[in-house]
Amino acid sequence: MSKSVAKAEVGGVELKKLRNKKLTSTEFMQVWFHYDKDKSGYLEYVEFSQFMKDLFLKKDCSGITPEQVEKYTAEVIHLMDTYDENRDGRFEMNELAKALKIEENYLNKIINKKSIKDKHVQSVLKHYDSNSDQVLQGIELKAFVGDLVRATPDIPYNFAMIEQACNYIEEMSGDTNLNMDTIKLILSLDNRQTLYRKLSEAAK
Numbered sequence: 001m002s003k004s005v006a007k008a009e010v011g012g013v014e015l016k017k018l019r020n021k022k023l024t025s026t027e028f029m030q031v032w033f034h035y036d037k038d039k040s041g042y043l044e045y046v047e048f049s050q051f052m053k054d055l056f057l058k059k060d061c062s063g064i065t066p067e068q069v070e071k072y073t074a075e076v077i078h079l080m081d082t083y084d085e086n087r088d089g090r091f092e093m094n095e096l097a098k099a100l101k102i103e104e105n106y107l108n109k110i111i112n113k114k115s116i117k118d119k120h121v122q123s124v125l126k127h128y129d130s131n132s133d134q135v136l137q138g139i140e141l142k143a144f145v146g147d148l149v150r151a152t153p154d155i156p157y158n159f160a161m162i163e164q165a166c167n168y169i170e171e172m173s174g175d176t177n178l179n180m181d182t183i184k185l186i187l188s189l190d191n192r193q194t195l196y197r198k199l200s201e202a203a204k
Contacts, residue, residue, distance in 0.1 A: 025143040026130050028102045032093060032159075033139060041159030042090035049073055093146075094157040107147045111187060121184045136178040144178070145169060148186075148195065155199045164202050168195055 013027045023031070035043055035051045043051070052073045053066075081087070106127050110120050128136050128144045136144050145165045150157050166176075172191055173182040185191060 023100055023102045024127075025102055025106065025147050026128055026140055028097060028100060029139045029143045029146065031100070032096065033142070036159070041163075042092060043096060044090055045077075048077075048091055092158050093162075097157065105147050105150050107144075107151050111151060111192065116184065116187050118180075118184070121180055121187065124183055124187070125180060134179060136183070137176065141166065141176075141178060144183075148192075149199065152196050152199070155196065155203055161199060161203065165195065165199055168198050 013023065013030050031051070032043075033039075035047045037047060038044075053069055107124070110116060110124055113120065124144070125134065125136065128140045130140055142162060146157065146162050149155050149161050149165055155161055169178075169186055170176055172195070173185060175182060178186070186195070
């Protein structure tokens with residue numbers, strides 16, 4: 001019987017997917033919260049450098065030297081600096097999302113429908129529910145809420161806005177975890193508009 005080979009991972013995400021820059025929103029959140037050790041809402045230089053080392057110094061990349069990683073890191077920092085509008089030398093969530101090229105916002109295909117039916121809510125739950133327990137919590141919840149934030153261009157996609165949105169959603173649903181019923185409640189037009197209004201005010 002052949003033995004299954006464990007797949008190399010970085011921050012809980014398959015290494016191959018990271019290198020190919022094909023991440024779901026949930027996988028992106030796994031990476032972000034794995035490396036944002038101090039939960040500051042930013043990746044400081046040290047945290048980002050650790051991410052780059054993990055990404056390029058795995059066993060299957062033994063031919064890559066630390067010097068090459070340092071050079072590559074410098075190039076990525078230079079690239080991401082074009083998105084760092086306040087030039088603070090830290091990487092915000094939206095900047096890393098652009099660099100890793102996460103998937104197109106899944107919620108766009110749902111919230112743009114004339115009416116959101118149970119089958120649409122079920123597809124949302126299935127998309128974000130990575131452990132298939134029929135509940136969105138932790139990283140799954142952050143990914144779902146992050147895509148709600150991403151769905152409105154006027155609201156910045158960053159750690160602070162996602163945390164704020166999680167608080168508002170908890171007020172709406174009365175729970176920190178989301179199931180079919182609470183997802184449907186949040187995706188209703190009235191509640192989405194209320195959420196976006198509150199986030200727009202908080203972003204000012």
